[in-house]
Amino acid sequence: MTVYSKISEDGKQLTISIEERFDFSLHQQFRAAYHDNVTPDLTYILDLSKTDYMDSSALGMILLLKDHVQLHTGTLIIDKPNDTVNKILEIAQFHRLMTIT
Amino acid sequence: MRENKLLLPIAISISAMILANHVFLSSASFFYLLLFALLSLLIFLTYKEYTAIALTSPSNESKHSAVESKLIHNVIFELQQFLHQEVNIIENELLRTNTLVNDAVVGISNSFKSLQTLNEEQQQMIKVLLSYSTNKDNDNGINLEKFASDSNNTLEDFVNTIINTSKQSLKTMNYTDDMIQQFDGIFQLLAQVEGIASQTNLLALNAAIEAARAGDAGRGFAVVANEVRALSVGSTELNEDIRNKINEAKDIIEKLRMSVEVMASADMTPTLEAKDKMSVMMEHVETANKKTNERVDELSAISPQIVEAVGLGIRSLQFEDLTRQSLESLQMNVSSIHSISDVLEGFNRDSNNDIQLQLMKLKEKCQQVYQETKEAEDSRSVKQLCMDEGDVDLF
Numbered sequence A: 001m002t003v004y005s006k007i008s009e010d011g012k013q014l015t016i017s018i019e020e021r022f023d024f025s026l027h028q029q030f031r032a033a034y035h036d037n038v039t040p041d042l043t044y045i046l047d048l049s050k051t052d053y054m055d056s057s058a059l060g061m062i063l064l065l066k067d068h069v070q071l072h073t074g075t076l077i078i079d080k081p082n083d084t085v086n087k088i089l090e091i092a093q094f095h096r097l098m099t100i101t
Numbered sequence B: 001m002r003e004n005k006l007l008l009p010i011a012i013s014i015s016a017m018i019l020a021n022h023v024f025l026s027s028a029s030f031f032y033l034l035l036f037a038l039l040s041l042l043i044f045l046t047y048k049e050y051t052a053i054a055l056t057s058p059s060n061e062s063k064h065s066a067v068e069s070k071l072i073h074n075v076i077f078e079l080q081q082f083l084h085q086e087v088n089i090i091e092n093e094l095l096r097t098n099t100l101v102n103d104a105v106v107g108i109s110n111s112f113k114s115l116q117t118l119n120e121e122q123q124q125m126i127k128v129l130l131s132y133s134t135n136k137d138n139d140n141g142i143n144l145e146k147f148a149s150d151s152n153n154t155l156e157d158f159v160n161t162i163i164n165t166s167k168q169s170l171k172t173m174n175y176t177d178d179m180i181q182q183f184d185g186i187f188q189l190l191a192q193v194e195g196i197a198s199q200t201n202l203l204a205l206n207a208a209i210e211a212a213r214a215g216d217a218g219r220g221f222a223v224v225a226n227e228v229r230a231l232s233v234g235s236t237e238l239n240e241d242i243r244n245k246i247n248e249a250k251d252i253i254e255k256l257r258m259s260v261e262v263m264a265s266a267d268m269t270p271t272l273e274a275k276d277k278m279s280v281m282m283e284h285v286e287t288a289n290k291k292t293n294e295r296v297d298e299l300s301a302i303s304p305q306i307v308e309a310v311g312l313g314i315r316s317l318q319f320e321d322l323t324r325q326s327l328e329s330l331q332m333n334v335s336s337i338h339s340i341s342d343v344l345e346g347f348n349r350d351s352n353n354d355i356q357l358q359l360m361k362l363k364e365k366c367q368q369v370y371q372e373t374k375e376a377e378d379s380r381s382v383k384q385l386c387m388d389e390g391d392v393d394l395f
Helices: A024-035 A056-071 A083-091 B002-023 B028-134 B144-213 B215-264 B269-316 B319-349 B355-394
Strands: A002-007 A013-022 A043-047 A051-054 A075-079
Touching (some): A013 A056, A024 A056, A024 B144, A024 B215, A043 A056, A056 A075, A056 B144, A083 B269, B028 B269, B028 B319, B144 B269
Parallel strands (some): A013 A043, A043 A075
Antiparallel strands (some): A002 A013
């Protein structure tokens, strides 16, 4: 249950990785990972490849991240969610809102 | 018989002549005499024989005619009896066949009508079925497809509500976190206020010391210094109270955080399962609907075929007319035979009448009946032909 964030060398890409459970307990860490970054036109990559559980608060957090990204004219990409997580994203119809690879 | 009698004298005379020729070869005149005598005898015998035949002939003929007339009467009687019986049987059978055909036709006709009615009812039912399965705007709640799609929409709305609730809760939580940061700022400010109070206290203490050193002149100032000290102590206590209150608020905010966590964190697994089930159900409903529609379509396609088959059956019932015509024709033929039979009966009744006259009458009757039957048959054949041509259209 850890949040890692990393800015790429060229400074154009912010990667946030979530390990294991993505739930309410992470909300402060998750927000902290992007909240102070106000660089415009940044690409935000939410790496969910190591996430094995996600509840509705995670969806809420992603939507808040989406709001933040839109506010700073960036792009949000959700990266490599596993089948279960992807199904939840599908139910939430996130495919219409953002890019999921 | 007659020829034998004639031949015998000739044979005898020729034999005698040959014998005499042998015995009396020397005397030619005797031979000629004998030949003459024999020829005379032969002529006489021949004449006698012819006369006898001429005498016996008339009586023989009359005897012969009587026997034949009686035989003819007997034969004609038997023939009339036979014809009468056969014709009666044929008439009865004709009547029976007519009744049977009529009954059968009525039965089949009723059966076809009932089949037609049933088919109409079935078609109505199919129409109702079709309207149920195809009418998308059916408000009666019978449409399973609509129900499934509504359920799916409801589930989507539910998911959206959950996510929005989570989002708003988290937003609230973010604001709360920001607020807590503000609280920390307040604590820092409070610390500064506390520092001021402590310095004021120290200042008041110094003032009191200075007032004591001044003696009576400083007595009033000592009172002021004491009051200032008391104020600083009060200020410190107030500060502590504020800190405690803010800490209490922080505790409450922790409770709020837990409460919001419960609100924001919905396990999506049951929703996921529900969604999966819904998809399976939707698929099932779709398949079932498709199959039902296919079958209903097939059913509605069969109905006109049944109507056609029933129509064909009803048209086929026209065989009754043809059969009746055939039976009527047969009836006529039987009547013809009957009329002949009647004439034959007259033979028996007037047995004393001249047989030749009666035979002539019979012959005339036969010719008349033959002509009538022939004409009737010809006209019937023409009619039948017309009927056959008509049937091509009907069948």
